Amino acid sequence: MSTNNSLQMKTTQCITCDICDQPTPINYGVLKADWDPNTDDKKDKYEVRLCKSCFLGTLSYLKNQKKLNHLFDENFDFNQLDNLGLS
Template sequence: MKIRGRIEAETVTDVLCDVCDSSTLHESGGLQYGCLEARWGYGAKHDGERYEVHLCESCFFKTIAYLKQERRIENVFDDHATNSNECLGLIAKNEFFGDE
């Protein structure tokens, strides 16, 4: 026997970029954003703190560009520095449907 009823559910309808405050809701109806997260544990200077920053596509890639520049600066005189700045943080490419 099926029993039908109404259930009210809360859902995320939009995510605003924490830098530029723009909507990450894409024309197709999906949310397109990146997330920078940190959870600091025992022994860390920021023990017990948790961070979550939501970024639109533009701000996300500006942040990645900034981190790449910082990496270049930190390793400018290092003879053994890896030269993998182009792929910093990239773990998949051409993953259009989320399957691995």
């Protein structure tokens, strides 16, 4: 099974945020997933366009999920969450 997941920023003319429905004229984020089918004939493909505010809110949620997943892991460095997603 091949998986392609990404959370990235793009530059373009103007799009509408899929979450808050506000126009975002310059930059926007994309939450994207493309999974091969397991038992169904159709492919699961997702693409959600996000304004900066919704993008940062989503990133904050993902950081919190990672924090919860490692809450009792003594070897996990929680400082690395500050750089999650930065390239």
